[in-house]
Every structure is written in C-alpha cells, then in structure tokens.
Amino acid sequence: MSNQMVKGNTAVIIGAMYAGCDCFFGYPITPASEILHEASKYFPKANRKFVQAESEEASINMVYGGAGTGHRVMTASSGPGISLMQEGFTFLAGAELPAVIVDIMRAGPGLGNIGPEQGDYNQIVKGGGHGNYKNIVLAPNGVQEMCDLTMKAFELADKYRNPVVVLADGTLGQMAEPLQFPKEAIEPKIDNSWTVRGNKETMENLVTSIFLNFDQLEDFNYEIQEKYEEIAKNEVIVDEYMTEDADIVLVSYGISSRISRSAVDKAREKGVKVGLLRPITLFPFPKKQLKALGDKGVTFISVEMSNGQLLEDLQHTIERTKDTYIVNRMGGNLLELRDVLRKIYEIAGIEDETLGEKETTKDEPVELNPDLVN
Amino acid sequence: MSKKSFGTEKAKDLDLRILKHPDSLYDHYPRKGENYQKSTHYCAGCGHGIIHKLIGEAMDELEIQDRCVMISPVGCSVFAYYYFNCGNVQTAHGRAPAVATGISRAEDNAIVMSYQGDGDLASIGLNETLQAANRGEKIVVFFVNNTVYGMTGGQMAPTTLVGEKTITCQEGRDPTNAGYPIHMCELIDTLKAPVYIERVSLATAKKIKQAKVAIKNALTIQKEGKGYAFIEILSPCPTNLKQNAFAAQEFIEQQMEKEFPVKNFRNRYGEVKPIVKPESDFSIETLDKLFNVDRNEDSGYVDNPDLEPFSIKISGFGGQGVLSAGLTVAQAACSEGKHVSWYPSYGPEQRGGNSNCSIVISGETIGTPVVDEMDVLIALNKPSLEKFSKDVKEGGTVIYDSRIGEFTTDRDVNIIAVPCVEIAEEYGNARTANTALLGVLMELQNTLEQESYENAIKQMFASKPKVIDVNIDVLRAGAEWLKNNS
Numbered sequence: 001m002s003n004q005m006v007k008g009n010t011a012v013i014i015g016a017m018y019a020g021c022d023c024f025f026g027y028p029i030t031p032a033s034e035i036l037h038e039a040s041k042y043f044p045k046a047n048r049k050f051v052q053a054e055s056e057e058a059s060i061n062m063v064y065g066g067a068g069t070g071h072r073v074m075t076a077s078s079g080p081g082i083s084l085m086q087e088g089f090t091f092l093a094g095a096e097l098p099a100v101i102v103d104i105m106r107a108g109p110g111l112g113n114i115g116p117e118q119g120d121y122n123q124i125v126k127g128g129g130h131g132n133y134k135n136i137v138l139a140p141n142g143v144q145e146m147c148d149l150t151m152k153a154f155e156l157a158d159k160y161r162n163p164v165v166v167l168a169d170g171t172l173g174q175m176a177e178p179l180q181f182p183k184e185a186i187e188p189k190i191d192n193s194w195t196v197r198g199n200k201e202t203m204e205n206l207v208t209s210i211f212l213n214f215d216q217l218e219d220f221n222y223e224i225q226e227k228y229e230e231i232a233k234n235e236v237i238v239d240e241y242m243t244e245d246a247d248i249v250l251v252s253y254g255i256s257s258r259i260s261r262s263a264v265d266k267a268r269e270k271g272v273k274v275g276l277l278r279p280i281t282l283f284p285f286p287k288k289q290l291k292a293l294g295d296k297g298v299t300f301i302s303v304e305m306s307n308g309q310l311l312e313d314l315q316h317t318i319e320r321t322k323d324t325y326i327v328n329r330m331g332g333n334l335l336e337l338r339d340v341l342r343k344i345y346e347i348a349g350i351e352d353e354t355l356g357e358k359e360t361t362k363d364e365p366v367e368l369n370p371d372l373v374n
Numbered sequence: 375m376s377k378k379s380f381g382t383e384k385a386k387d388l389d390l391r392i393l394k395h396p397d398s399l400y401d402h403y404p405r406k407g408e409n410y411q412k413s414t415h416y417c418a419g420c421g422h423g424i425i426h427k428l429i430g431e432a433m434d435e436l437e438i439q440d441r442c443v444m445i446s447p448v449g450c451s452v453f454a455y456y457y458f459n460c461g462n463v464q465t466a467h468g469r470a471p472a473v474a475t476g477i478s479r480a481e482d483n484a485i486v487m488s489y490q491g492d493g494d495l496a497s498i499g500l501n502e503t504l505q506a507a508n509r510g511e512k513i514v515v516f517f518v519n520n521t522v523y524g525m526t527g528g529q530m531a532p533t534t535l536v537g538e539k540t541i542t543c544q545e546g547r548d549p550t551n552a553g554y555p556i557h558m559c560e561l562i563d564t565l566k567a568p569v570y571i572e573r574v575s576l577a578t579a580k581k582i583k584q585a586k587v588a589i590k591n592a593l594t595i596q597k598e599g600k601g602y603a604f605i606e607i608l609s610p611c612p613t614n615l616k617q618n619a620f621a622a623q624e625f626i627e628q629q630m631e632k633e634f635p636v637k638n639f640r641n642r643y644g645e646v647k648p649i650v651k652p653e654s655d656f657s658i659e660t661l662d663k664l665f666n667v668d669r670n671e672d673s674g675y676v677d678n679p680d681l682e683p684f685s686i687k688i689s690g691f692g693g694q695g696v697l698s699a700g701l702t703v704a705q706a707a708c709s710e711g712k713h714v715s716w717y718p719s720y721g722p723e724q725r726g727g728n729s730n731c732s733i734v735i736s737g738e739t740i741g742t743p744v745v746d747e748m749d750v751l752i753a754l755n756k757p758s759l760e761k762f763s764k765d766v767k768e769g770g771t772v773i774y775d776s777r778i779g780e781f782t783t784d785r786d787v788n789i790i791a792v793p794c795v796e797i798a799e800e801y802g803n804a805r806t807a808n809t810a811l812l813g814v815l816m817e818l819q820n821t822l823e824q825e826s827y828e829n830a831i832k833q834m835f836a837s838k839p840k841v842i843d844v845n846i847d848v849l850r851a852g853a854e855w856l857k858n859n860s
Contacts, residue, residue: 002667002668002669002670002671002672002673003673003674003675003708003709003711004665004666004667004708005701005704005705005708005714005716014665017661017664018658018661020656022480022654023476023479023480025475025476031720042664042665045660045664046654046655046656046660046661046664047651047652047653047654047655048654048655049479049480049651049654051475051479051509053472053475053505054501054502054505055501057469057472057502058469058472058475058501058502058505059472061465061466061469061472061473061476061502062472062473062475062476062479063476064465064466064469064472064473064476065463065465065472065473065474065475065476065477065478065480066476066477066479066480067476068463068473068476068477069476069477069480069481069484071480071481073476073480087466087469088466088469091465091466095464114720142715170720171717171743171744174717174718174720175715175716175717175718175743176701176704176715176716176717177714177715177716177740177743178675178708178713178714180673180674181662181665181667181673184658185656185657185658185661186656187656187657188656196443196461196462196463196477197443197461197481197484198440198441198442198443198461198477198481198483198484198485198486199440199441199461199481199483199484200440202461203439203440203459203460203461205461205462206405206455206461206462206463206464207462207463207464208446208455208462208463208464209464210452210464212407213407213408216407258740258741258742258743258744259741259742259744260741261739261741261742262741262742263741264741265741334744336744336746337742337744337746338746
C-alpha cells in the first residue's frame with residue numbers, strides 16, 4: 001500500500017501543493033505552526049514562494065496582494081491569529097479575491113490555551129470582520145480531508161473569487177492517519193480579466209473594495225449576496241450516516257463528528273436508532289438536509305466543542321428549539337464518547353451504568369509553560 | 375514670465391516639455407465617477423499632484439508603465455488609482471508593504487510601488503514598513519511626509535513637529551505627552567537590506583527636480599530588480615496646516631527640512647545584483663518525488679468488517695520514544711491497508727514530562743481517534759501506569775516496564791511486566807526499550823504482520839540507518855521473550 005501516515009497539519013500543505021498553491025505567508029502559532037513549518041520546508045523545493053510574515057495582519061495582507069495577482073495563495077493560523085486577520089478577511093471579500101485560510105482552532109477566549117476547541121465557529125462562519133460578507137467554510141474531520149478539502153478550498157476560492165476557510169482544530173492538526181495522495185497536480189491558469197500582475201494584459205485592472213457612491217456600494221452588496229445564494233445552492237457538502245431511520249440525529253462537524261460517529265455505532269448496538277448529520281461545508285450550511293430531518297420530527301443533539309454556536313444554527317434552520325439538545329466541552333477538553341452516549345441514552349430512556357456519573361472526567365491540572373502559549 | 379526672457383522657439387520647447395502629460399497618468403479620471411473628471415480630488419496646493427506627476431514621468435522615461443503596480447493606501451492618496459495608468463491595488467490602512475510583498479513574491483517581474491502617507495506608513499503600518507524593508511523586498515516605497523493626517527481631518531501624525539499645532543494637539547505637539555517626530559529614513563537606514571534611501575523636498579522648483587531624480591533612481595532599481603528603495607518626500611498640506619502657498623513653502627524649508635534633513639542616506643545601486651526568482655514548479659513528478667509517492671503501488675484501504683476497532687495507548691516520559699513507538703505501530707497498520715489513527719498528547723504535556731499517544735486500528739472507517747478506554751496500555755513509567763491502567767477495558771492488557779515494580783489489579787485485565795531495558799541492553803542499546811515492548815505487543819496481538827512492523831521501523835529510522843538493525847533485533851527479542859514467558 002502506498003498510503004503514508006501523515007499528520008493533519010502536514011496534509012494541509014500536501015493538498016495545497018498539489019492544488020498549485022504558489023505562495024504561503026504565515027506566522028507561528030500553536031497548534032497551527034506545523035503548517036508553517038511544512039510550507040517552509042516544501043514550498044522552496046518546488047520554487048514556490050514562502051514568507052514568514054511579521055504578524056498575522058501582515059500574513060493576511062500578503063495573501064491579499066498575492067491573491068490580487070491571481071496566483072493561488074494561502075495562510076494558516078489559530079484563533080488569536082485568526083482574530084487579527086479579520087481585517088484581511090473582509091478586504092478579501094470586499095475586493096472579491098480568492099484566498100485560502102486554514103484555522104486550526106484552539107481554546108479561547110483571549111489567549112486561552114492550545115487545546116482543541118471549536119469556538120471560532122461564529123467568527124469564521126458568520127464573518128468576523130465588518131460588512132455584509134461571508135466566507136466559504138469547509139470542515140474536515142480527518143487527515144484525508146485535511147488534504148482533500150484544502151484542494152477543494154482553492155477550487156472554490158477561484159470559482160467564486162471569495163475567501164475560503166478550512167476550519168479544523170488542534171486534534172485534527174496533530175493526529176496522523178493514512179493519506180491517499182492526490183491523483184493529480186494542478187497548474188492553475190490565471191485569469192487576466194481582473195488580476196493585477198504587472199503586465200500589459202492586466203494594466204487596466206483595479207483591485208479595490210472602495211465604493212464612495214452609496215448606491216454603488218449597495219448594488220455591490222446585493223451582488224455579493226446573490227453570489228452567496230449561488231454558493232448556497234451549488235456547494236453544500238454533507239455526510240449523513242445512518243440518518244434514514246433515525247429518531248435521534250447528532251449534528252456535528254470536525255473532530256466532534258468523529259466522536260459522534262463512534263457514538264452512533266455504540267448506540268445502535270443497543271438498538272437506539274441514532275444517526276449523524278455532518279456538515280462538511282459550514283457555509284453553505286446543509287439547510288435542506290437538516291430541514292428534511294427536522295420535518296420528520298427527529299430529536300437533534302448538537303455535538304460541538306463550543307458554547308452552542310452550532311446549536312443556534314441548527315435551531316434556526318429547523319425552526320424549532322423543542323427536542324434539540326447539546327453535548328459540548330470547551331476550554332481545550334476533548335469530547336469523550338461517554339459524554340455523547342450519556343445524552344443519547346438519557347433521551348432514549350436507557351440506563352447504562354458503565355458510563356458512570358454525569359461528571360465529566362477532568363484532566364489533572366497541568367502547569368502551563370508560558371513559552372508554549374503562543 | 376515675460377516673453378522677453380525666452381525666444382519664441384525656446385518658449386515652445388519649454389511649453390511642450392512642461393505640458394506633456396505623462397502616459398503613465400490618465401488624461402482624465404473616469405474612476406472618479408460623476409463630475410470633474412479632469413481635475414484631481416486633491417486640495418489646492420497639495421503635494422500629491424506633483425509627486426504623482428514625477429512618478430508618472432519617471433515611469434514613462436524608464437518605459438516601465440506596463441510592469442508597474444501602484445498600491446493605494448488609506449489616506450488622501452487612497453484614490454491614487456484614479457490617476458495612475460497601470461495596474462492598481464487598493465489596500466487596508468498601513469498594510470501596503472505587506473500587500474506589496476505578496477504581489478512582488480507572486481509576480482517577480484512586477485514593479486511594485488507602495489505609496490503612503492505619514493499616518494499610514496509611520497504609525498499604523500510602521501511594523502509592516504520596517505519588516506518589508508528589512509526583508510529587502512523588491513518594492514519601492516514613496517513616503518509622503520506632510521506632518522499631518524490629511525484624509526481624516528488634520529490629526530497629529532508621527533512626524534508632526536514639536537510645537538506644531540494639529541486638531542489633536544491644539545497647543546502644539548508636546549513631547550512630554552506625544553513624544554518626538556519619527557525619522558523614517560534614519561530608522562530604515564539602520565537596516566542592512568535596503569538598496570536606496572533618500573529624503574527629498576517639494577519646497578522649491580529646484581528641489582522638485584532633485585526629487586524627480588531620486589524617484590527615477592528608485593524606479594531604476596525596481597526596473598532592474600535590485601531590491602528595496604525608500605523615498606521620503608517632504609510635502610505641503612496647506613489645507614490641514616491652515617497655510618497659504620507661501621507659508622506652506624516656508625514651513626517645509628524653514629521647519630520640516632531642519633527636523634528632517636534632505637539628503638541621500640544610501641545608494642547601493644552599483645553594488646547589488648538583480649534578484650531573479652526561479653519559476654514555480656507545478657509538476658506532479660516534482661511533488662511525488664518530494665513526498666516519496668509511489669504511483670506503482672495501490673493506495674486506499676483493504677476493508678475488513680471482521681476487524682473490530684482495536685485501541686492502544688502508549689505512555690511514558692518525553693524522550694522514552696513514546697510517540698515514535700506509536701507511529702511505528704500505526705505505520706505498520708497503514709502499510710497493510712488497515713484503517714488507523716494516531717493521536718498524540720500535545721502542548722504542555724509534551725515538554726512538561728509525560729507524553730502519550732493513542733492508536734486505533736480497524737478494518738473499517740474509524741470514528742473517534744481519541745482513546746478513552748483501551749484494549750492495550752503500554753506504560754513506560756509509573757505515572758502512566760497509575761493514570762491509565764484503570765481505563766484498560768475488561769479483558770484488555772497492560773504491558774509495562776518491569777522496573778516500575780509490581781502492579782496488580784482485581785479487574786479482569788491481563789498484566790505483563792516486561793524487562794524491556796534488559797532486553798534492549800542485551801543488544802547494546804537501552805534506548806530501544808520501547809521497541810522491546812512493541813515486540814511484546816506484536817506477539818500478543820497478531821493483527822499485524824511481523825514484516826509490517828519491521829518495514830515500519832525501517833521507515834521510522836530512515837534518517838538514522840545505523841539504528842535500524844538493532845531495533846529490529848530488539849523487536850524480535852521482545853516477541854521471543856513473550857513466547858518464553860507466557
């Protein structure tokens with residue numbers, strides 16, 4: 001077998017390089033730094049461009065400049081760095097530039113810690129910068145998807161001239177799984193109709209997000225809303241696992257969805273009809289699929305490592321809060337299988353003593369080495 | 375100007391020379407929208423118009439118009455793209471040098487001009503400014519210093535002179551509260567990479583001519599791809615400084631130039647060679663070679679519903695080879711086309727002492743890669759044994775270093791104390807004790823072939839070929855030990 005054991009963060013760079021990403025601009029932050037390390041190692045070996053920027057603000061603005069030339073460009077960071085990049089996100093969206101940003105989420109708010117969390121959901125999916133814009137958001141749940149969805153991200157970025165975020169977390173970045181390498185290597189074609197490349201063909205072009213005229217800016221806002229509707233219509237990717245006959249459906253993305261999948265298998269062994277709906281695109285959100293299940297009257301459990309950010313979107317989509325529940329952990333603690341099972345059995349009215357008390361197991365406190373916080 | 379001083383012919387020449395509009399600037403400004411497309415948006419007496427013209431003329435003379443990309447910042451020159459007839463990019467406040475970096479790195483042949491005011495460059499964008507200069511990016515930065523924020527309405531700038539009045543220092547800039555003017559040329563002159571640094575002034579016609587020479591020099595460096603150039607231009611802002619034309623000129627000459635001496639700080643044009651970046655390589659051959667991809671072998675998985683998920687946790691002190699032992703098992707499973715996940719503890723624990731990793735091997739898609747309850751625990755130290763042995767499933771196994779001492783439990787768990795250090799020392803390398811434990815695992819659990827383990831060891835130690843043989847010997851010895859002691 002030619003599969004290789006590859007870490008999630010490395011798989012991002014493999015996907016990027018086979019997708020024809022030409023420039024990587026980044027700044028170190030745990031737990032996303034390996035992406036930067038791997039880019040610094042591999043990009044120059046194929047004469048691709050790598051710059052370790054002075055800050056996340058600089059990274060995202062280098063991405064803005066590179067994206068304006070039409071070359072495939074990217075950056076990667078984690079929560080605190082992503083917060084700093086929000087200015088760049090809205091400028092990219094406003095200038096309609098294609099770019100890929102990878103967010104390896106860690107626990108917040110503030111400096112928080114470097115454990116895994118999914119608390120960046122709102123700032124990424126809702127758009128954390130100013131203005132009426134959206135990012136396209138892809139949520140891998142394993143190493144293969146860290147590679148494949150990074151490739152997909154470049155394709156969507158070019159197709160819609162919009163920033164695309166690959167939203168993962170510390171666990172997915174650090175874990176290793178077998179990787180099937182991409183079947184092809186893409187040499188992207190650059191569209192001279194809008195790019196600014198310092199050549200005769202693109203001399204007339206302008207990359208900007210300024211519209212002084214209110215009506216023009218309003219028109220532009222409506223235009224990008226139409227684009228987002230187009231994206232919502234065409235680009236939803238969702239993975240449904242045993243939802244067909246399910247009475248209880250777990251809704252979960254990223255690493256949480258892996259734990260949820262195990263919970264489905266376990267609960268099914270006990271005869272509970274549980275399924276899993278995993279949004280692979282968070283924007284566009286799989287509204288149709290959720291609505292269909294919601295209309296059938298299933299009970300939903302949002303399984304997330306955040307404070308109900310996903311639950312809110314779920315409830316909004318199915319237009320009810322009744323029979324919706326949440327199982328979550330925060331602060332860098334991973335969800336455990338038993339957390340999810342306990343809620344499923346509680347709803348199904350089944351007793352399982354082996355799951356223990358409701359108290360979730362807490363890790364022993366760890367002395368934090370200040371060197372490791374950033 | 376009386377006709378007397380010039381002959382008719384001469385006057386014509388002069389007119390032609392002065393009135394010729396540079397091709398690198400548009401004749402009229404449709405991007406301005408609405409009315410007045412023949413006049414700029416700048417105030418009367420503003421220096422931007424002069425600077426635009428000097429840059430435009432230099433672009434014409436150097437015949438680089440089509441290669442140029444003008445970056446409009448935030449500030450009065452936010453609309454520079456109305457005027458420059460070349461590629462234009464508008465950016466966020468202060469970020470122009472970072473954007474310029476992105477463009478220049480992506481398009482090696484582009485001539486990238488970052489045009490910035492004092493608030494943009496020396497305040498909010500100071501870091502980007504210095505870092506781009508320090509990296510020696512192939513860009514030219516035109517720094518328009520008029521000691522005041524223009525677009526936002528006349529606030530104090532980093533370059534505002536001591537005692538100079540602005541709307542946010544109405545009694546004049548007070549150094550005890552607001553510090554002193556920042557000297558950008560001098561600051562950048564402390565860095566090694568820049569090729570050309572000069573400060574010029576628009577105070578008089580003569581000085582404007584000198585400014586043109588500096589601008590052309592900086593653009594020549596760009597044309598030849600020689601590196602970073604920085605031109606600071608002392609420029610009037612009569613509107614915000616509430617000056618008439620004479621006062622504006624006097625202010626630049628009598629006050630600004632005293633604080634900011636007009637001179638060339640550096641010119642390494644003759645010393646440096648053009649920097650040419652190689653073409654990006656997008657071929658699959660290069661990438662496959664880089665990542666050791668073998669296209670002749672099958673990829674994918676050999677699914678086997680009979681192989682239930684099997685979980686292992688390996689734990690010990692950092693440096694005992696915990697993570698690499700885990701990866702070896704995972705690699706062995708991977709090479710057989712099995713589904714497998716490896717998840718390390720990361721962060722503080724990694725350096726703070728204990729380290730552990732979880733491996734799940736399955737014949738089908740793996741759900742959670744996180745192991746809360748395990749089939750096998752391999753413990754290399756006492757804290758690990760104490761912490762995780764209670765999480766071993768009923769009927770599961772604990773394999774541990776016998777030096778930890780006796781360990782018992784009343785649960786239905788198989789306990790194996792292995793003299794792994796002794797086994798390793800027999801082969802002269804105590805550091806392979808972790809591999810001895812893997813040998814025990816291999817013998818205990820016949821899920822994976824011995825050959826797969828041995829190949830995995832070869833891969834794991836590919837960069838240290840000397841230790842491959844001893845590890846394989848110790849692996850086999852571990853397996854042998856279990857055969858003889860069970």
